[in-house]
Amino acid sequence: MAVALCRSGDAAPELVQPGHIWSRQDVLDWLAGDLPEDTLVGLDLGISLPFVDEGAFFPGWSESPRDAPALWALVDRLCADDPYLAASSFVDHVEAARHFRRHGGRKGDLFTGRGRLRATEHAQARAGLRPYSNLNLVGAAQVGKSSLTGMRVLHRLAGRVPVWPFEECESGSVIVEIYTSLAALAGGRSVGRTKMKTGTELDAALRHIGSVPTGLSGAIDDHKSDAILTAAWLRSVADRPELWHPSGMTPEIARTEGWTFGIA
Template sequence: MNARADPPAHFRRFAAIDWSGARGQRHRGIAVAVAQAGDAAPVPVPPPGGCWSRQAVLDWVLLHADAPMLIGFDFSFSAPFLDRAAHLPGEPFTEDAPALWRWVDRNSTDADLGAAGFVDARRGLHVYGGAADGQKAQFLRYRRCETAIAATGRSRPSSIFDAVGAAQVAKASFAGMRLLDRLRGIVPVWPIDPIPAAGALIVEIYPALAVRAAGLGRGKLRSAAVLDQALAAMGSAPHAPLARYDDHSTDALLTAAWLRANAARPPLWSPAGLTREIAQTEGWIFGVE
Protein backbone atom coordinates (compact mmCIF):
# COMPACT_ATOMS: atom_id res chain seq x y z
CA MET A 1 0.00 0.00 0.00
CA ASN A 2 2.85 2.37 0.77
CA ALA A 3 4.53 1.83 -2.61
CA ARG A 4 5.12 5.05 -4.50
CA ALA A 5 1.95 6.27 -6.21
CA ASP A 6 1.46 8.99 -8.78
CA PRO A 7 -0.67 11.82 -7.43
CA PRO A 8 -3.98 12.35 -9.21
CA ALA A 9 -3.54 15.06 -11.84
CA HIS A 10 -7.10 15.95 -12.78
CA PHE A 11 -8.13 18.13 -9.83
CA ARG A 12 -8.92 21.74 -10.69
CA ARG A 13 -10.77 22.69 -7.49
CA PHE A 14 -9.83 22.10 -3.85
CA ALA A 15 -12.46 22.28 -1.13
CA ALA A 16 -12.01 22.25 2.64
CA ILE A 17 -14.94 21.73 4.99
CA ASP A 18 -14.77 22.61 8.65
CA TRP A 19 -17.30 20.22 10.19
CA SER A 20 -19.54 20.14 13.26
CA GLY A 21 -21.17 17.48 15.40
CA ALA A 22 -23.41 19.89 17.29
CA ARG A 23 -27.03 19.05 17.94
CA GLY A 24 -29.68 20.75 15.87
CA GLN A 25 -30.40 21.56 12.25
CA ARG A 26 -28.11 24.52 11.47
CA HIS A 27 -24.50 24.89 12.55
CA ARG A 28 -22.30 27.97 12.70
CA GLY A 29 -19.38 25.58 13.19
CA ILE A 30 -19.55 24.43 9.55
CA ALA A 31 -17.66 26.36 6.89
CA VAL A 32 -16.90 25.45 3.27
CA ALA A 33 -14.16 27.05 1.18
CA VAL A 34 -12.94 26.35 -2.35
CA ALA A 35 -9.65 27.18 -4.09
CA GLN A 36 -9.41 27.04 -7.86
CA ALA A 37 -6.26 25.76 -9.58
CA GLY A 38 -3.70 28.54 -9.79
CA ASP A 39 -2.92 31.11 -7.12
CA ALA A 40 -6.19 32.97 -6.63
CA ALA A 41 -7.30 33.20 -3.03
CA PRO A 42 -9.75 30.55 -1.84
CA VAL A 43 -13.28 31.77 -1.32
CA PRO A 44 -16.01 30.78 1.14
CA VAL A 45 -19.04 28.97 -0.26
CA PRO A 46 -22.18 30.80 0.92
CA PRO A 47 -24.39 28.49 2.97
CA PRO A 48 -27.99 28.04 1.84
CA GLY A 49 -30.28 29.93 4.15
CA GLY A 50 -27.38 31.74 5.78
CA CYS A 51 -26.10 28.80 7.83
CA TRP A 52 -24.96 25.32 6.85
CA SER A 53 -26.70 22.12 7.85
CA ARG A 54 -24.93 18.78 7.54
CA GLN A 55 -27.57 17.71 5.03
CA ALA A 56 -26.84 20.81 2.94
CA VAL A 57 -23.15 19.90 2.92
CA LEU A 58 -24.08 16.39 1.76
CA ASP A 59 -26.23 17.88 -0.99
CA TRP A 60 -23.36 20.18 -2.04
CA VAL A 61 -20.92 17.27 -2.30
CA LEU A 62 -23.44 15.23 -4.30
CA LEU A 63 -23.87 18.18 -6.65
CA HIS A 64 -20.11 18.16 -7.28
CA ALA A 65 -19.60 14.39 -7.41
CA ASP A 66 -18.48 14.54 -11.06
CA ALA A 67 -16.37 17.67 -10.70
CA PRO A 68 -12.54 17.50 -10.74
CA MET A 69 -12.46 18.40 -7.05
CA LEU A 70 -10.43 17.25 -4.06
CA ILE A 71 -12.68 17.62 -1.01
CA GLY A 72 -11.25 17.61 2.51
CA PHE A 73 -13.35 17.04 5.63
CA ASP A 74 -12.14 17.89 9.12
CA PHE A 75 -13.28 14.86 11.13
CA SER A 76 -11.98 11.35 11.84
CA PHE A 77 -13.07 9.00 9.06
CA SER A 78 -12.92 5.93 11.29
CA ALA A 79 -12.22 4.69 14.80
CA PRO A 80 -9.08 2.87 15.97
CA PHE A 81 -9.11 -0.78 14.93
CA LEU A 82 -5.67 -2.34 14.99
CA ASP A 83 -5.08 -1.93 18.72
CA ARG A 84 -8.00 -4.23 19.66
CA ALA A 85 -8.90 -5.82 16.32
CA ALA A 86 -12.27 -4.03 16.47
CA HIS A 87 -13.65 -0.53 16.18
CA LEU A 88 -16.18 -0.95 19.00
CA PRO A 89 -15.28 -4.09 20.97
CA GLY A 90 -18.38 -5.87 22.25
CA GLU A 91 -20.64 -4.51 19.51
CA PRO A 92 -21.34 -6.29 16.21
CA PHE A 93 -18.04 -6.61 14.36
CA THR A 94 -17.33 -4.04 11.65
CA GLU A 95 -14.64 -5.38 9.34
CA ASP A 96 -13.72 -2.08 7.70
CA ALA A 97 -14.42 1.65 7.86
CA PRO A 98 -17.48 1.55 5.55
CA ALA A 99 -19.03 -1.15 7.76
CA LEU A 100 -18.50 1.15 10.75
CA TRP A 101 -20.17 3.99 8.84
CA ARG A 102 -23.20 1.78 8.20
CA TRP A 103 -23.38 0.75 11.84
CA VAL A 104 -23.24 4.35 13.06
CA ASP A 105 -25.84 5.55 10.55
CA ARG A 106 -28.25 2.68 11.24
CA ASN A 107 -28.01 3.31 14.99
CA SER A 108 -28.29 7.10 15.03
CA THR A 109 -31.57 8.96 15.31
CA ASP A 110 -30.35 12.55 15.71
CA ALA A 111 -31.61 15.17 13.29
CA ASP A 112 -29.50 16.40 10.40
CA LEU A 113 -27.11 13.41 10.30
CA GLY A 114 -26.14 14.03 13.91
CA ALA A 115 -24.61 11.38 16.14
CA ALA A 116 -24.72 12.91 19.61
CA GLY A 117 -27.15 10.21 20.76
CA PHE A 118 -24.89 7.48 19.38
CA VAL A 119 -21.96 8.91 21.34
CA ASP A 120 -23.93 9.52 24.54
CA ALA A 121 -25.24 5.95 24.54
CA ARG A 122 -21.64 4.70 24.66
CA ARG A 123 -20.40 6.80 27.56
CA GLY A 124 -18.49 4.66 30.02
CA LEU A 125 -18.30 1.84 27.49
CA HIS A 126 -16.28 3.26 24.59
CA VAL A 127 -16.56 7.00 25.16
CA TYR A 128 -15.19 9.15 27.97
CA GLY A 129 -17.67 11.88 28.88
CA GLY A 130 -16.49 12.82 32.38
CA ALA A 131 -15.08 11.59 35.66
CA ALA A 132 -18.14 9.42 36.36
CA ASP A 133 -17.10 7.19 33.44
CA GLY A 134 -13.87 6.06 35.10
CA GLN A 135 -10.21 6.51 34.25
CA LYS A 136 -9.92 8.73 31.18
CA ALA A 137 -6.72 7.07 29.93
CA GLN A 138 -8.46 3.73 29.36
CA PHE A 139 -10.74 5.31 26.74
CA LEU A 140 -8.12 7.18 24.74
CA ARG A 141 -7.50 4.91 21.78
CA TYR A 142 -5.79 6.29 18.68
CA ARG A 143 -5.56 5.41 15.01
CA ARG A 144 -2.17 4.75 13.43
CA CYS A 145 -2.22 8.05 11.54
CA GLU A 146 -2.81 9.87 14.82
CA THR A 147 0.09 8.14 16.57
CA ALA A 148 2.23 9.01 13.52
CA ILE A 149 1.44 12.70 14.04
CA ALA A 150 2.11 12.46 17.76
CA ALA A 151 5.47 10.79 17.10
CA THR A 152 6.65 13.95 15.32
CA GLY A 153 6.14 15.95 18.51
CA ARG A 154 4.39 18.71 16.58
CA SER A 155 0.79 17.87 17.46
CA ARG A 156 -1.42 15.27 19.09
CA PRO A 157 -4.89 14.83 17.59
CA SER A 158 -7.76 14.16 19.97
CA SER A 159 -9.05 10.64 20.46
CA ILE A 160 -12.40 10.00 18.81
CA PHE A 161 -13.51 8.48 22.13
CA ASP A 162 -12.85 11.63 24.19
CA ALA A 163 -16.14 13.56 24.31
CA VAL A 164 -15.08 16.23 26.80
CA GLY A 165 -14.40 19.88 26.04
CA ALA A 166 -14.68 22.24 23.11
CA ALA A 167 -11.85 20.49 21.24
CA GLN A 168 -13.46 17.05 21.34
CA VAL A 169 -14.03 15.39 17.96
CA ALA A 170 -16.25 12.48 18.98
CA LYS A 171 -19.67 13.80 17.96
CA ALA A 172 -18.38 15.49 14.81
CA SER A 173 -16.57 12.35 13.67
CA PHE A 174 -19.43 9.95 14.18
CA ALA A 175 -21.76 12.45 12.50
CA GLY A 176 -19.28 12.59 9.64
CA MET A 177 -19.42 8.82 9.30
CA ARG A 178 -23.14 9.12 8.67
CA LEU A 179 -22.39 11.51 5.81
CA LEU A 180 -19.72 9.18 4.39
CA ASP A 181 -22.20 6.30 4.48
CA ARG A 182 -24.66 8.36 2.40
CA LEU A 183 -21.88 9.07 -0.13
CA ARG A 184 -20.75 5.44 -0.39
CA GLY A 185 -20.53 4.32 -3.99
CA ILE A 186 -21.03 7.88 -5.26
CA VAL A 187 -17.88 9.78 -4.25
CA PRO A 188 -14.73 7.75 -3.43
CA VAL A 189 -12.91 8.23 -0.14
CA TRP A 190 -9.11 8.03 0.09
CA PRO A 191 -7.38 5.75 1.05
CA ILE A 192 -10.28 3.34 1.38
CA ASP A 193 -11.26 3.54 -2.28
CA PRO A 194 -9.09 3.64 -5.41
CA ILE A 195 -8.12 7.11 -6.58
CA PRO A 196 -10.42 8.03 -9.48
CA ALA A 197 -9.17 9.23 -12.86
CA ALA A 198 -12.00 11.76 -13.01
CA GLY A 199 -14.54 13.31 -10.66
CA ALA A 200 -14.36 14.21 -6.99
CA LEU A 201 -12.38 12.50 -4.22
CA ILE A 202 -12.81 12.92 -0.46
CA VAL A 203 -9.87 13.01 1.97
CA GLU A 204 -9.58 13.54 5.71
CA ILE A 205 -7.86 16.79 6.64
CA TYR A 206 -6.35 18.13 9.85
CA PRO A 207 -6.23 21.95 9.69
CA ALA A 208 -3.44 22.06 12.29
CA LEU A 209 -1.13 20.66 9.60
CA ALA A 210 -1.94 23.61 7.34
CA VAL A 211 -1.47 26.12 10.17
CA ARG A 212 1.93 24.65 10.98
CA ALA A 213 2.93 24.55 7.32
CA ALA A 214 2.15 28.27 7.20
CA GLY A 215 4.67 28.84 9.98
CA LEU A 216 2.12 29.78 12.63
CA GLY A 217 2.73 26.94 15.08
CA ARG A 218 -0.48 26.62 17.04
CA GLY A 219 -1.58 30.14 16.19
CA LYS A 220 -5.13 31.13 15.31
CA LEU A 221 -6.18 32.89 12.11
CA ARG A 222 -8.40 35.58 13.57
CA SER A 223 -7.43 38.63 11.55
CA ALA A 224 -7.19 39.54 7.88
CA ALA A 225 -3.44 40.17 8.15
CA VAL A 226 -2.63 36.81 9.75
CA LEU A 227 -4.84 34.96 7.28
CA ASP A 228 -3.10 36.65 4.34
CA GLN A 229 0.28 35.81 5.85
CA ALA A 230 -0.74 32.15 6.05
CA LEU A 231 -2.20 32.15 2.55
CA ALA A 232 0.99 33.68 1.15
CA ALA A 233 2.94 30.75 2.62
CA MET A 234 0.72 28.51 0.46
CA GLY A 235 1.44 30.52 -2.68
CA SER A 236 -1.97 32.16 -2.57
CA ALA A 237 -3.03 35.69 -3.36
CA PRO A 238 -4.63 37.71 -0.53
CA HIS A 239 -8.23 36.94 0.32
CA ALA A 240 -11.29 39.14 -0.07
CA PRO A 241 -12.35 40.57 3.32
CA LEU A 242 -14.65 38.40 5.42
CA ALA A 243 -17.64 39.56 7.41
CA ARG A 244 -16.30 37.65 10.42
CA TYR A 245 -12.92 36.08 11.20
CA ASP A 246 -13.77 32.96 13.16
CA ASP A 247 -11.74 29.76 13.40
CA HIS A 248 -14.17 27.82 11.19
CA SER A 249 -14.05 30.16 8.20
CA THR A 250 -10.33 30.86 8.33
CA ASP A 251 -9.41 27.19 8.85
CA ALA A 252 -11.47 26.25 5.80
CA LEU A 253 -9.88 28.96 3.64
CA LEU A 254 -6.31 28.13 4.64
CA THR A 255 -6.81 24.37 4.35
CA ALA A 256 -8.31 24.73 0.87
CA ALA A 257 -5.16 26.62 -0.17
CA TRP A 258 -3.00 24.01 1.56
CA LEU A 259 -4.75 21.18 -0.32
CA ARG A 260 -4.11 22.97 -3.61
CA ALA A 261 -0.44 23.50 -2.73
CA ASN A 262 0.14 19.89 -1.65
CA ALA A 263 -2.13 17.72 -3.81
CA ALA A 264 0.69 16.99 -6.28
CA ARG A 265 3.18 15.76 -3.66
CA PRO A 266 3.72 11.98 -4.13
CA PRO A 267 4.69 11.26 -0.47
CA LEU A 268 1.26 12.38 0.73
CA TRP A 269 -0.42 9.73 -1.43
CA SER A 270 2.01 6.98 -0.32
CA PRO A 271 2.68 7.56 3.40
CA ALA A 272 5.36 5.33 4.89
CA GLY A 273 3.10 4.05 7.65
CA LEU A 274 0.03 3.35 5.53
CA THR A 275 -0.69 -0.33 4.90
CA ARG A 276 -3.66 -1.84 3.12
CA GLU A 277 -5.11 -3.03 6.43
CA ILE A 278 -4.81 0.42 7.99
CA ALA A 279 -6.32 2.03 4.89
CA GLN A 280 -9.37 -0.20 4.97
CA THR A 281 -10.03 -0.21 8.71
CA GLU A 282 -8.80 3.13 10.06
CA GLY A 283 -8.25 5.43 7.08
CA TRP A 284 -5.51 8.06 7.05
CA ILE A 285 -5.17 11.84 7.40
CA PHE A 286 -4.04 13.41 4.15
CA GLY A 287 -0.78 15.22 4.82
CA VAL A 288 0.67 12.73 7.32
CA GLU A 289 3.75 11.31 5.62
Protein backbone atom coordinates in the same frame (compact mmCIF):
# COMPACT_ATOMS: atom_id res chain seq x y z
CA MET B 1 -19.27 24.87 9.77
CA ALA B 2 -17.59 26.61 6.84
CA VAL B 3 -16.87 25.55 3.26
CA ALA B 4 -14.24 27.12 0.99
CA LEU B 5 -13.39 26.34 -2.62
CA CYS B 6 -10.42 27.20 -4.82
CA ARG B 7 -9.60 26.54 -8.44
CA SER B 8 -6.27 25.40 -9.85
CA GLY B 9 -3.58 28.06 -10.00
CA ASP B 10 -2.98 30.49 -7.17
CA ALA B 11 -6.21 32.48 -6.83
CA ALA B 12 -7.46 33.01 -3.29
CA PRO B 13 -10.04 30.46 -2.11
CA GLU B 14 -13.57 31.74 -1.68
CA LEU B 15 -16.15 30.81 0.92
CA VAL B 16 -19.15 28.90 -0.40
CA GLN B 17 -22.18 30.73 0.97
CA PRO B 18 -25.46 28.77 1.14
CA GLY B 19 -27.44 31.86 2.15
CA HIS B 20 -27.85 30.57 5.70
CA ILE B 21 -25.88 28.68 8.31
CA TRP B 22 -24.59 25.38 6.95
CA SER B 23 -26.25 22.24 8.28
CA ARG B 24 -24.88 18.73 7.94
CA GLN B 25 -27.61 17.96 5.43
CA ASP B 26 -26.65 21.06 3.43
CA VAL B 27 -23.05 19.88 3.25
CA LEU B 28 -24.18 16.39 2.24
CA ASP B 29 -26.40 17.79 -0.51
CA TRP B 30 -23.64 20.09 -1.77
CA LEU B 31 -21.10 17.28 -1.93
CA ALA B 32 -23.59 14.98 -3.64
CA GLY B 33 -24.96 17.44 -6.18
CA ASP B 34 -22.99 20.67 -6.49
CA LEU B 35 -19.37 19.67 -6.07
CA PRO B 36 -17.28 20.80 -9.08
CA GLU B 37 -15.64 18.03 -11.08
CA ASP B 38 -12.21 16.76 -10.03
CA THR B 39 -12.29 18.35 -6.58
CA LEU B 40 -10.06 17.29 -3.69
CA VAL B 41 -12.34 17.62 -0.65
CA GLY B 42 -10.85 17.93 2.83
CA LEU B 43 -13.08 17.18 5.82
CA ASP B 44 -11.85 18.30 9.23
CA LEU B 45 -12.90 15.24 11.21
CA GLY B 46 -11.84 11.70 11.92
CA ILE B 47 -13.12 9.40 9.19
CA SER B 48 -12.78 6.30 11.38
CA LEU B 49 -12.03 5.03 14.89
CA PRO B 50 -9.09 3.09 16.37
CA PHE B 51 -8.92 -0.51 15.19
CA VAL B 52 -5.39 -1.90 14.78
CA ASP B 53 -4.37 -1.63 18.44
CA GLU B 54 -7.11 -4.05 19.56
CA GLY B 55 -7.93 -5.75 16.29
CA ALA B 56 -11.46 -4.28 16.44
CA PHE B 57 -13.28 -0.98 16.69
CA PHE B 58 -15.28 -2.21 19.69
CA PRO B 59 -13.63 -5.25 21.28
CA GLY B 60 -16.16 -7.56 22.84
CA TRP B 61 -19.15 -6.30 20.85
CA SER B 62 -20.57 -8.81 18.38
CA GLU B 63 -21.64 -6.01 16.02
CA SER B 64 -18.18 -4.46 15.82
CA PRO B 65 -17.69 -3.72 12.08
CA ARG B 66 -14.99 -5.21 9.90
CA ASP B 67 -13.91 -1.98 8.16
CA ALA B 68 -14.56 1.75 8.02
CA PRO B 69 -17.47 1.76 5.52
CA ALA B 70 -19.22 -0.85 7.67
CA LEU B 71 -18.63 1.39 10.69
CA TRP B 72 -20.26 4.33 8.89
CA ALA B 73 -23.22 2.12 8.03
CA LEU B 74 -23.59 1.00 11.65
CA VAL B 75 -23.51 4.56 12.98
CA ASP B 76 -26.08 5.69 10.43
CA ARG B 77 -28.37 2.72 11.11
CA LEU B 78 -28.36 3.13 14.88
CA CYS B 79 -28.95 6.87 14.52
CA ALA B 80 -31.70 6.64 11.90
CA ASP B 81 -34.14 8.48 14.15
CA ASP B 82 -31.69 11.20 15.22
CA PRO B 83 -32.53 14.51 13.47
CA TYR B 84 -29.98 16.65 11.64
CA LEU B 85 -27.64 13.69 11.06
CA ALA B 86 -26.75 13.69 14.75
CA ALA B 87 -25.15 10.65 16.40
CA SER B 88 -26.60 10.76 19.93
CA SER B 89 -28.20 7.33 19.69
CA PHE B 90 -24.88 5.75 18.81
CA VAL B 91 -22.95 7.10 21.79
CA ASP B 92 -25.90 6.20 24.05
CA HIS B 93 -26.00 2.62 22.77
CA VAL B 94 -25.30 0.24 25.63
CA GLU B 95 -22.33 -1.41 23.87
CA ALA B 96 -20.86 1.59 22.06
CA ALA B 97 -21.06 3.77 25.19
CA ARG B 98 -18.54 1.51 26.91
CA HIS B 99 -15.82 2.90 24.62
CA PHE B 100 -16.52 6.65 24.84
CA ARG B 101 -15.81 9.47 27.26
CA ARG B 102 -18.92 11.66 27.36
CA HIS B 103 -20.12 14.81 29.08
CA GLY B 104 -21.31 14.73 32.67
CA GLY B 105 -18.40 12.64 33.88
CA ARG B 106 -19.67 9.60 31.97
CA LYS B 107 -16.81 7.38 30.91
CA GLY B 108 -17.23 3.92 29.51
CA ASP B 109 -15.52 1.08 31.32
CA LEU B 110 -13.42 0.39 28.19
CA PHE B 111 -12.27 4.01 27.76
CA THR B 112 -8.72 4.16 29.10
CA GLY B 113 -6.31 7.04 29.65
CA ARG B 114 -6.83 9.82 27.09
CA GLY B 115 -8.50 7.34 24.76
CA ARG B 116 -7.27 4.95 22.09
CA LEU B 117 -5.54 6.49 19.07
CA ARG B 118 -5.38 5.44 15.45
CA ALA B 119 -2.04 4.83 13.76
CA THR B 120 -2.32 8.13 11.91
CA GLU B 121 -2.83 9.96 15.23
CA HIS B 122 0.34 8.40 16.62
CA ALA B 123 2.06 9.68 13.45
CA GLN B 124 0.55 13.12 14.05
CA ALA B 125 2.05 13.16 17.55
CA ARG B 126 5.46 12.21 16.17
CA ALA B 127 5.14 15.15 13.78
CA GLY B 128 4.70 17.52 16.73
CA LEU B 129 0.91 17.85 16.60
CA ARG B 130 -1.54 17.32 19.46
CA PRO B 131 -4.09 14.70 18.41
CA TYR B 132 -7.12 13.72 20.47
CA SER B 133 -8.79 10.33 20.49
CA ASN B 134 -11.95 10.16 18.39
CA LEU B 135 -13.44 8.22 21.31
CA ASN B 136 -13.20 11.34 23.49
CA LEU B 137 -16.35 13.45 23.15
CA VAL B 138 -15.44 16.05 25.79
CA GLY B 139 -13.49 19.32 25.52
CA ALA B 140 -13.05 22.18 23.10
CA ALA B 141 -10.34 20.41 21.07
CA GLN B 142 -12.13 17.07 20.66
CA VAL B 143 -13.32 15.99 17.22
CA GLY B 144 -15.11 12.81 18.29
CA LYS B 145 -18.63 14.18 17.91
CA SER B 146 -18.00 15.68 14.47
CA SER B 147 -16.30 12.44 13.43
CA LEU B 148 -19.38 10.35 14.27
CA THR B 149 -21.81 12.73 12.59
CA GLY B 150 -19.43 12.94 9.64
CA MET B 151 -19.57 9.16 9.31
CA ARG B 152 -23.30 9.44 8.66
CA VAL B 153 -22.54 11.88 5.86
CA LEU B 154 -19.85 9.61 4.41
CA HIS B 155 -22.18 6.61 4.47
CA ARG B 156 -24.83 8.55 2.55
CA LEU B 157 -22.26 9.62 -0.05
CA ALA B 158 -21.46 6.00 -0.91
CA GLY B 159 -21.21 5.52 -4.65
CA ARG B 160 -21.09 9.26 -5.31
CA VAL B 161 -17.78 10.57 -3.95
CA PRO B 162 -15.00 8.12 -3.01
CA VAL B 163 -13.18 8.46 0.31
CA TRP B 164 -9.40 7.96 0.48
CA PRO B 165 -7.83 5.58 1.36
CA PHE B 166 -10.82 3.21 1.52
CA GLU B 167 -11.79 3.48 -2.15
CA GLU B 168 -10.06 3.70 -5.53
CA CYS B 169 -9.63 7.32 -6.60
CA GLU B 170 -7.37 7.53 -9.65
CA SER B 171 -9.48 10.30 -11.20
CA GLY B 172 -12.42 12.55 -10.40
CA SER B 173 -13.29 14.00 -7.00
CA VAL B 174 -12.20 12.39 -3.75
CA ILE B 175 -12.67 13.07 -0.03
CA VAL B 176 -9.75 13.03 2.40
CA GLU B 177 -9.46 13.58 6.13
CA ILE B 178 -7.57 16.74 7.04
CA TYR B 179 -6.03 18.24 10.16
CA THR B 180 -6.27 22.01 9.76
CA SER B 181 -3.18 22.58 11.90
CA LEU B 182 -1.09 21.06 9.09
CA ALA B 183 -2.20 23.85 6.78
CA ALA B 184 -1.54 26.45 9.47
CA LEU B 185 1.98 25.13 10.06
CA ALA B 186 2.64 25.20 6.32
CA GLY B 187 1.41 28.79 6.40
CA GLY B 188 4.10 29.79 8.87
CA ARG B 189 2.08 29.49 12.08
CA SER B 190 3.40 27.71 15.17
CA VAL B 191 1.80 24.73 16.93
CA GLY B 192 0.35 26.93 19.66
CA ARG B 193 -0.91 29.58 17.21
CA THR B 194 -2.70 27.67 14.48
CA LYS B 195 -5.98 29.62 14.68
CA MET B 196 -6.23 32.84 12.65
CA LYS B 197 -8.77 35.40 13.87
CA THR B 198 -8.14 38.26 11.43
CA GLY B 199 -7.97 38.67 7.67
CA THR B 200 -4.42 39.98 8.04
CA GLU B 201 -3.25 36.80 9.76
CA LEU B 202 -5.04 34.65 7.20
CA ASP B 203 -3.55 36.49 4.24
CA ALA B 204 -0.04 36.23 5.66
CA ALA B 205 -0.48 32.44 5.87
CA LEU B 206 -1.91 32.27 2.35
CA ARG B 207 1.09 34.15 0.94
CA HIS B 208 3.38 31.74 2.78
CA ILE B 209 1.97 28.77 0.85
CA GLY B 210 1.92 30.56 -2.51
CA SER B 211 -1.71 31.65 -2.68
CA VAL B 212 -3.05 35.06 -3.60
CA PRO B 213 -4.43 36.62 -0.38
CA THR B 214 -8.12 37.24 0.17
CA GLY B 215 -7.86 40.93 0.92
CA LEU B 216 -10.17 40.46 3.90
CA SER B 217 -9.74 42.86 6.79
CA GLY B 218 -10.88 42.83 10.38
CA ALA B 219 -12.06 39.87 12.40
CA ILE B 220 -12.83 36.46 10.89
CA ASP B 221 -13.98 33.38 12.75
CA ASP B 222 -11.51 30.53 12.80
CA HIS B 223 -13.90 28.08 11.09
CA LYS B 224 -13.83 30.28 7.99
CA SER B 225 -10.11 30.98 8.14
CA ASP B 226 -9.39 27.25 8.59
CA ALA B 227 -11.55 26.42 5.56
CA ILE B 228 -9.95 29.06 3.35
CA LEU B 229 -6.35 28.27 4.28
CA THR B 230 -6.81 24.51 4.11
CA ALA B 231 -8.35 24.74 0.64
CA ALA B 232 -5.27 26.60 -0.60
CA TRP B 233 -2.96 24.19 1.19
CA LEU B 234 -4.65 21.14 -0.35
CA ARG B 235 -4.19 22.70 -3.78
CA SER B 236 -0.48 23.21 -3.06
CA VAL B 237 0.25 19.63 -1.90
CA ALA B 238 -2.24 17.53 -3.89
CA ASP B 239 0.39 16.32 -6.35
CA ARG B 240 2.87 15.05 -3.75
CA PRO B 241 3.00 11.24 -4.17
CA GLU B 242 4.26 10.57 -0.64
CA LEU B 243 1.11 12.06 0.85
CA TRP B 244 -1.03 9.55 -1.07
CA HIS B 245 1.26 6.67 -0.04
CA PRO B 246 2.32 7.39 3.58
CA SER B 247 5.00 5.05 4.86
CA GLY B 248 3.04 4.09 7.99
CA MET B 249 -0.20 3.15 6.25
CA THR B 250 -0.51 -0.62 5.87
CA PRO B 251 -3.29 -2.31 3.88
CA GLU B 252 -5.09 -3.11 7.16
CA ILE B 253 -4.92 0.53 8.27
CA ALA B 254 -6.13 1.68 4.84
CA ARG B 255 -9.14 -0.64 5.19
CA THR B 256 -10.08 0.11 8.79
CA GLU B 257 -8.67 3.29 10.31
CA GLY B 258 -7.82 5.40 7.30
CA TRP B 259 -5.21 8.14 7.38
CA THR B 260 -4.91 11.91 7.71
CA PHE B 261 -3.88 13.46 4.39
CA GLY B 262 -0.65 15.37 4.80
CA ILE B 263 0.94 13.04 7.36
CA ALA B 264 3.64 11.34 5.30
